[in-house]
Amino acid sequence: MKPTTPLLKVDNLSIELPAGFDRKYAVENLSYTLEAGEILCVVGESGSGKSMTANAIMGLLPSYLKPSSGRILLNGRDLLVMSEQELARERGRTVSMIFQEPLSALNPLMTVGEQIAEVMLVHGEGDARSRDERVLELLDYVGLPDPASLRHSYPFRLSGGQRQRVMIAMALALEPAMLIADEPTTALDVTTQAQILELIRRIQRAKGMGVLFITHDFGVVADIADKVVVMEKGLIVEQGTADDVLNRPQHPYTRRLIAAVPHPDESATRAEAAGEPLLEVRNLQKTYRSGGGLFTRPRIVKAVDDVSFTLRRGETLGVVGESGSGKSTLGRCILKLTDVDGGEIRYRGKDLVPLSQAAFRPMRRHLQMVFQDPFASLNPRHTIGRILTDGPVANGVPMDEAQKKARDLLALVGLDPSAYDRYPHEFSGGQRQRVGIARALALDPELLVADESVSALDVSVQAQVLDLMQDLQKKLDIAVIFITHDLRVAAEVCDKIAVMYRGAIVEAGPPAEVFNAPRHAYTQKLIAAIPGRHWNPRAAVA
Amino acid sequence: MSFLRRYAQNVGALIGLAILVVVVLVALAAPVLYPVSPWQGVGEPLLGPFEDPAYPLGTDLLGRDIAAGIAYGARVSLLIGIISTAVAVVIGVALGALAGFYGGRVDDMLMRFTEFFQTIPAFAMAVVLVAIFSPNITSITLAIAVVSWPPVARLVRGEFLSLRSREFVQAAVVVGQTGPRIMATQILPNAISPIIVTASLMVATAILTESSLSFLGLGDRNMMSWGFMIGAARTMLREAWWLSVFPGVAILVTVLAINLIGEGLNDAMNPHLRGRKG
Numbered sequence: 024m025k026p027t028t029p030l031l032k033v034d035n036l037s038i039e040l041p042a043g044f045d046r047k048y049a050v051e052n053l054s055y056t057l058e059a060g061e062i063l064c065v066v067g068e069s070g071s072g073k074s075m076t077a078n079a080i081m082g083l084l085p086s087y088l089k090p091s092s093g094r095i096l097l098n099g100r101d102l103l104v105m106s107e108q109e110l111a112r113e114r115g116r117t118v119s120m121i122f123q124e125p126l127s128a129l130n131p132l133m134t135v136g137e138q139i140a141e142v143m144l145v146h147g148e149g150d151a152r153s154r155d156e157r158v159l160e161l162l163d164y165v166g167l168p169d170p171a172s173l174r175h176s177y178p179f180r181l182s183g184g185q186r187q188r189v190m191i192a193m194a195l196a197l198e199p200a201m202l203i204a205d206e207p208t209t210a211l212d213v214t215t216q217a218q219i220l221e222l223i224r225r226i227q228r229a230k231g232m233g234v235l236f237i238t239h240d241f242g243v244v245a246d247i248a249d250k251v252v253v254m255e256k257g258l259i260v261e262q263g264t265a266d267d268v269l270n271r272p273q274h275p276y277t278r279r280l281i282a283a284v285p286h287p288d289e290s291a292t293r294a295e296a297a298g299e300p301l302l303e304v305r306n307l308q309k310t311y312r313s314g315g316g317l318f319t320r321p322r323i324v325k326a327v328d329d330v331s332f333t334l335r336r337g338e339t340l341g342v343v344g345e346s347g348s349g350k351s352t353l354g355r356c357i358l359k360l361t362d363v364d365g366g367e368i369r370y371r372g373k374d375l376v377p378l379s380q381a382a383f384r385p386m387r388r389h390l391q392m393v394f395q396d397p398f399a400s401l402n403p404r405h406t407i408g409r410i411l412t413d414g415p416v417a418n419g420v421p422m423d424e425a426q427k428k429a430r431d432l433l434a435l436v437g438l439d440p441s442a443y444d445r446y447p448h449e450f451s452g453g454q455r456q457r458v459g460i461a462r463a464l465a466l467d468p469e470l471l472v473a474d475e476s477v478s479a480l481d482v483s484v485q486a487q488v489l490d491l492m493q494d495l496q497k498k499l500d501i502a503v504i505f506i507t508h509d510l511r512v513a514a515e516v517c518d519k520i521a522v523m524y525r526g527a528i529v530e531a532g533p534p535a536e537v538f539n540a541p542r543h544a545y546t547q548k549l550i551a552a553i554p555g556r557h558w559n560p561r562a563a564v565a
Numbered sequence: 566m567s568f569l570r571r572y573a574q575n576v577g578a579l580i581g582l583a584i585l586v587v588v589v590l591v592a593l594a595a596p597v598l599y600p601v602s603p604w605q606g607v608g609e610p611l612l613g614p615f616e617d618p619a620y621p622l623g624t625d626l627l628g629r630d631i632a633a634g635i636a637y638g639a640r641v642s643l644l645i646g647i648i649s650t651a652v653a654v655v656i657g658v659a660l661g662a663l664a665g666f667y668g669g670r671v672d673d674m675l676m677r678f679t680e681f682f683q684t685i686p687a688f689a690m691a692v693v694l695v696a697i698f699s700p701n702i703t704s705i706t707l708a709i710a711v712v713s714w715p716p717v718a719r720l721v722r723g724e725f726l727s728l729r730s731r732e733f734v735q736a737a738v739v740v741g742q743t744g745p746r747i748m749a750t751q752i753l754p755n756a757i758s759p760i761i762v763t764a765s766l767m768v769a770t771a772i773l774t775e776s777s778l779s780f781l782g783l784g785d786r787n788m789m790s791w792g793f794m795i796g797a798a799r800t801m802l803r804e805a806w807w808l809s810v811f812p813g814v815a816i817l818v819t820v821l822a823i824n825l826i827g828e829g830l831n832d833a834m835n836p837h838l839r840g841r842k843g
Contacts, residue, residue: 390739395732396732399731400733402755404754
C-alpha cells in the first residue's frame with residue numbers, strides 16, 4: 024500500500040509562553056496525526072494545553088502566543104506558513120470547529136437559519152436559493168425538528184442541545200474534511216450529551232470526516248475515540264489506540280487520571296445507617312412564579328414537587344438530576360436560603376419551615392453547605408483566616424478559640440498553615456474547595472449539603488476532594504446531602520440515591536439497585552446516557 | 566501596590582491629582598498668603614491683571630484682590646464639595662444597601678422615595694432649600710447633599726442586588742451571620758470601587774452647584790466664593806473681564822482635575838477596563 028498523506032499531521036509543534044508564566048511552553052514538541060474517518064481524542068486537565076493545537080489550527084491563538092517551532096500539516100500543507108487569505112479559505116471549508124458554550128458561540132441577534140447561510144455566504148458558496156435549501160437540509164440532517172420554522176428562531180429560544188446541533192450544522196455547511204470539537208458536550212446535560220455524541224459519531228461515519236475531539240472526560244473518550252492523546256502540562260505523555268490507552272495505560276499520569284474517573288463500586292456493601300432520623304423532609308413544595316403582570320398570567324414552575332425523604336446520622340444521600348430538575352432548589356429549601364410553599368423539614372423532630380430567619384439563625388450552625396463554584400463562594404476581599412473564623416464568631420465563639428480552630432481545620436483539609444493569612448485568589452480551584460469544606464466544618468455541623476461541590480474541578484482534584492469529604496464524614500459522623508448531575512460520582516460516594524426529574528423524586532434506593540435495576544423510565548434513560556458505561560476504569564489500572 | 570501603579574500609568578489622572586494638590590495647598594495657605602480678609606478693599610479699584618505686581622490678577626470695583634478671593638474661594642468650594650458628597654454618599658449607601666439587600670417591599674418603598682427626589686430638577690430643589698433655610702454654609706452643604714444622593718442609592722442598590730445572590734454571601738447566611746453584618750463586611754467591601762468613583766465625580770458636581778447658587782446670590786455672605794465673584798462681576802463683563810474669567814478658570818480647572826481623578830480611579834479599580842488603552 025502506498026503511503027498517503029494524513030489529513031492532519033502535527034509535527035513537533037511548540038508554542039512559547041511569554042515570560043511570567045509557570046512554564047516556558049504552552050505546548051512542547053507535540054506530534055500526532057489524524058487520518059480521515061477517525062476520531063482522535065485529546066484528553067487532559069485544565070491547563071494541560073489540550074485546546075492549544077486546535078486554536079493554532081483555526082488561528083484562534085491570543086496575539087501573545089506564537090508557535091515557535093514545528094509544523095501543522097493539513098493535507099500536506101503547512102498552516103503556519105500560509106497567508107491570512109489562504110487560511111480564511113481553509114477555515115470552514117476544510118476544517119471547522121464547534122465550541123463548548125453554544126449560546127455564546129451563536130450570534131443572539133441573528134436567526135439560526137441566517138447564521139448557517141452566512142457560513143456559505145462568506146465563502147461565496149451558491150446563491151440565495153441554494154443556500155436556503157442547504158440550510159433546511161442541514162437542520163434536518165442534525166436532527167432538529169421542523170427545520171422550516173426552526174430556521175427563523177433566535178438562539179435563545181433553543182435548548183442547549185439544540186443550539187449545539189445548530190453549531191454542528193454550521194460546521195457541516197461546507198462539508199469540511201475535518202471537524203474540531205472543543206469540549207462540545209461539557210455544558211450539556213448527560214442525556215443531551217449522549218445524543219450529541221451519537222450525532223457526531225453518525226456524521227463522522229457518514230461523511231468520513233476526521234474529528235479532533237478535545238475533552239476532559241474519560242467516559243466520553245471511551246464512548247467515541249479511535250485514538251487518544253493524553254496531555255499533561257503541555258506535553259504528550261501517552262498516545263495510542265483507544266483500546267490501548269483506556270485499558271492498558273502505561274504512563275503513571277494516565278493511570279492516575281483513569282483511576283480518578285468516578286465509577287460505581289458495585290462490590291462494596293454499606294452498613295445500613297441506623298438510629299434516629301436526623302432530617303425528615305415531608306411533602307416539600309416550592310413553586311417559582313415569574314413574569315405575570317396585571318393582564319398576563321405568571322409562568323409557574325414547580326421546582327420542588329412533593330419531595331419526601333429521611334436522612335440519618337452519618338448517611339449520605341445523593342440527589343441526582345439534570346439542570347432544571349429542582350435538585351439545587353431542594354438544597355436551598357433545606358437551608359432556608361429560599362422560601363418554601365408547603366410541607367415539612369424536620370431537623371431532630373423540629374419543623375424548620377415555620378421558623379423566621381431570626382429564629383432559625385441559632386440553628387444554622389448544625390446545617391452547613393459546601394457550594395458549587397470554588398471561585399465565587401469565597402469573598403475575594405477576605406483572608407482565608409477571616410473566612411474560616413466568620414462563622415464561629417457569628418455564633419458566639421471567642422476570637423482566639425475560632426482562630427485556633429481555623430488553623431486546625433486547615434490541617435484537617437490538607438492545606439498549609441500559611442494559607443491562613445492569604446487571599447482566595449492565590450489558590451487553585453481544588454484548594455479553594457477545601458477552604459469551602461473547612462468553612463462548613465468550622466461550625467461542627469450535623470448535616471452538610473454539598474451542591475455540585477466537585478463539578479467545577481478537574482477529575483484528579485475531584486477524586487481528592489471526594490476522598491477528603493468521605494474521610495471527614497466518617498471521622499465526624501455527619502449526614503451529607505450530595506447534590507450532583509453526575510450519576511457516576513453519586514454512585515461512588517452515596518449510601519442512597521434519589522433521582523429527581525421535574526421537581527419530583529422519581530426513584531430512590533441504594534446505588535447498586537438504582538444502577539443495575541432502574542425502575543423508572545427516566546432513570547433508565549439517565550443511566551443509559553452515562554458516558555463510558557461499558558468501560559471499567561478500575562479494571563484498567565488494577 | 567498594583568493599584569497605585571495602575572493609577573500612575575494614567576497620565577491624565579496624575580495631572581488631575583497634581584492640580585488638585587495645588588488647589589488644596591492654596592486653600593490651606595490662604596490665610597498666610599493673604600492675611601487681610603478677601604472682602605476688604607486693599608488696592609485701587611479695577612486694576613487690570615499684571616498692572617500692579619502686588620495684585621497679579623487685578624482688583625475689583627471695590628479694590629478687593631482677585632487672587633485673594635480665589636484662594637479663599639478654594640476653601641469654600643472644596644469644603645462644600647467634600648462634605649456634601651460625604652453626606653450624600655452616607656444617605657445613598659444606607660438606602661441603596663437596604664433596598665438591594667432586602668428587596669421586595671422594602672426595595673419598592675425606598676426606590677419610590679428615591680424616584681420622588683429624582684423627578685424634581687436637582688438645581689431647582691437646591692435653590693428652594695437654600696432659600697427656605699437662609700443661605701449659610703451648612704444649609705448650602707445639606708441642600709447639595711439632599712439633591713445628589715439618589716444616583717448613589719440606585720448604584721449601590723444595583724451592586725447589592727447582584728452581590729446578594731453570589732455564593733460567598735449565601736455562605737455568610739448559612740454560617741449564621743446577621744443581615745447588617747453581611748451588608749457591612751461581605752457586600753460593601755466588594756461594592757466600594759464604583760462608590761468611590763461616583764463620589765469623586767460628585768465632588769466636582771457639588772462644586773459646580775455651589776458656584777451656581779453663589780452666582781444667584783444664594784451663597785454664604787461671610788465666605789468668599791468663586792460663584793459669588795462671577796455673579797458680582799457679571800454687570801462688568803465687558804469693562805473688566807478679569808473679574809469673572811479668573812474665578813471661572815479656577816472652577817474649570819478644579820472640576821476638570823477632579824473628573825480626571827475620578828476617571829483614573831475608575832480605570833485603576835475596574836479590572837474589566839484594565840489595559841483598554843494599550
